[in-house]
Amino acid sequence: MSNETINDAKSGNVSDGDEPVYLVHVFCCVNERPKTHRRGSCGAKSSKQLCDYMCRLGMTLGVQRIRINHAGCLNVCEYGPAMVIYPEGVWYKFENEEDVAEILRSHVIKGKKVDRLALSIPPGTLH
Template sequence: MADPLPWFRVHLFACTNRRPEGHRRGSCAARGSEMLRDYMKARAKEMGLPGIRVNSAGCLDRCEFGPVIVIYPEAIWYQARTKEDVDEILATHVRDGGRVPRLMLTEQDVPPAKA
């Protein structure tokens, strides 16, 4: 049996986890991720991008680099701190199929060891 067709061509998950104020790792929500997620949803619609879904995610465990988004099916991780970052990711990655190297998180970007 073949897999069913995907519901979405591209799925963007934006971490909106909020840790307590002063937590050593910080949190994406404390750095404005909820506003950026809302902006990303609206901007994707404005751009007329077909077949995409923007969702909130719980902790993606890259708190120190947040706000963080991950895009599937490619499993590419980005740090998006401004509306301009979101615009660049939507245009370059989602619309044009490219990458935004200056915002990408790689296997080099790991949380520090727990104390």
Template structure:
């Protein structure tokens, strides 16, 4: 592939940072600390020297009850995550090693656990 055909970014990570009103029945990713976790992920991507990787904020990804959530393209792998340790595992296993993190991965038909 010559330079003209190579995409500017090979990997896009979209982290939902959507904010809903307090008490909203679906919740929101921001209530789970998604902005701070996204910021941490951006720093770690730079520290790891991951080339052609872009971490972006996203509005609502419509999986609010499972949040915070992210989706990584071009694979289209969705994750629910809660901690910096989750972020580190996603970066090292998925982005560096090419292996999705099954324990954090969201299935296409996954819905919140009844509770």
């Protein structure tokens, strides 16, 4: 068991088995590659700052039972910045604070997919 898991258990952030602690889990790619890399990278497109904005906005709006994490490469670099939201497994591209706010308000809070920002990931393309 990791120290983080132990600390979560002490603070009450671990499920007791009856239901999940988080109803929604967001992974935002913040991977950075050299600017000259052929695929680019989400980190070079301000994804870390936008993910942090999503966290702050979620707190401001009082959203509960959501976890927003920085993630390594999600392997959709050409479309990024990118995030994936579970449990639905919906992938999004986002470019600015307005996109992030729309995803948070529509998908996370209301449960409505944001079609204009959704990525269609063909099966077998992620390794």
